[in-house]
Amino acid sequence: MMKHEISALMDGELFEDEAEIMFDQLKQDPDAHRDWAVYHLIGDVLRQPEYVHRDISAAVSECLLNEPTVLAPRSHAIKQKARVFALSAAASVLAVGVVAWMSLQISPEAAPQMAMQQPDVRPVNLQIQPKSNDYLMAHQEFSPSNDMNGGASYMRTVTYNPGEKSQ
């Protein structure tokens, strides 16, 4: 139950008040605290295997455990991070669902592998922040993808996340 909630918190699926309660629980409960650290580690390894070398997991967990600041529901900035932070089991399943379905639609060579190995899901946790949209827009003007996709590529510059508050 607790695990499920940690997972939801990492996915940004909790409301702010629920998240505050979870943060408090995480601070008090060492088991939950450890789960939280381990989930992040799993997420990190899944997403960026090329940056993970042998036998650093212990060191990484230790570092994570030694970083109480991660847990402090400090300010706006930290909430943002918590919200977009990680990809939990639930989200992975959803992502695999969508990606696998899309692969079947478009890419016969990718489809069979999909069933066999861990999906190479993009790091959805590290979404480009809306404040960087201007860089994307400025880049888009000069990208060859403009001439390929026409204006369709501009969708990247104004795309939204359902969790994101429009301002």
Place this chain on the structure above:
Amino acid sequence: MRVWLGFCGLLLAANVCAAEGNARFDWLKTIAFAGHQTDYSGVFVYQYGNHVETSRITHVVETDREYEKLESLDGPKREIIRHHGQVWCYKNHKMVQVDSHQGQVRFPLLLTDQLSALSENYRVSEAGIERVAGYDTQVVLFQPRDNLRYAQKIWVHTDSGLLLKSAVLNDKMKIVEQYAFTQLKMGPGVDRSWIASSATTAFLGKGKGKDRPARNKVAATVNSGWVVDALPSGFKKTMEVIRPMKGKHAPVTQLVFSDGLSAISVFIEPADGDEDDVEGLSSRGAVNLYHKVVDKHLFNVVGEVPPRTVMQVLNSVRYNGK
């Protein structure tokens, strides 16, 4: 109609010489030509990770000037109108001009030397005929020769040359992002009434719109003195400007490099000291962004290339000026 016929001729020519290796790159010219010269309107899906979004695009050509409207169909209303180098964006209930490059005609984009650079960095293969949005398409695959760029798979409408679907694939041939039309209408019959509608003309008028922001100064081409030492092979500098940017006190230097299929932009500006984080990597679909504060400068590198490439580029930026 004339354009249409001329275009079919071109397409035929492209097909006839497709046996030659380089001729496959002609699909790119075909797409670019068709994309600029065809009237079309359709609904497409844009997907990356677990994000799926539906949008409508309408493109019409009037006396050689293009008008293009992109509307989001999911979530909050967002709209982008492009016309002759101007880009307008409707977001959060406001229409603002985000860029103006009037007089700067970039078509035709693919020059011969760019095409030869492409063949040095990508293997191209035709991968059969598939149906997309009810039309027959030729599938063409561009596979990079190194791991510093993504593979691209495109579905080209065999009659019109329009790009009906495209996918960006990583080095494991997994999809990073894709666009696909689900419904498309071409030729006469495409709605063009919106061009004359009051909202559009107010913004696309002769530059007299009241909301035209003060920052709308033309970006100045410069030699800024900034250089990138570790560009992937085949990336050539296509642009170097100093430009104003929204919310920035100082102008921003932008360098753009392209290998013909994808581009990398390097943005350099004085660090304002209150950056939330001094370094970070983030992504949206095929676009990766790496930013870092070094020596009181904020660097942002953006490109539709893998994370390692934007990092490599940023870490090799150097000031070579006075």
